[in-house]
Amino acid sequence: MVQVVAAIIERQGHILIGQRQPEQSHPLKWEFPGGKVEPGETPGRALTRELEEELAIRHARGIEITRYEFAYPGKNPILLIFYRVTEFEGEPQNRSYREMRWEPRAQLSAFDFLEGDRAFIQDFSAAV
DSSP, X not given: OEEEEEEEOEETTEEXXXXXXXXXXXXXXXXXXXXXXXXXXXXXXXXXXXXXXXXXXXXXXXXXXXXXXXXXXXXXXXXXXXXXXXXXESOOOOSSOSEEEEEEGGGGGGSOBOGXXXXXXXXXXXXX
């Protein structure tokens, strides 16, 4: 099963989110930074690699919040693994998104997120 890591990076009560490019799958949907775990890679290592590629931050580490399976229509299920990122070096820079924003946790449900992230957002936003 494909595993996908998602980073919850919080600063002063705001969460970092990115909007996918128009030419990507799920165009213009919002998501948390992260991506697929490569073969032979641990989810923690994938988190570090993906955040370096997407945000130019180094040595990212986090604590797993939750994980669950999700299947997009007509696709095999994936395992989504959400991490609260607790440490990293550098300042996040937009290397891959159409737009990147810091939004209050309570406002996340107002964005058109990837379908796989919606259950997480519902629980996460309610825990304010």
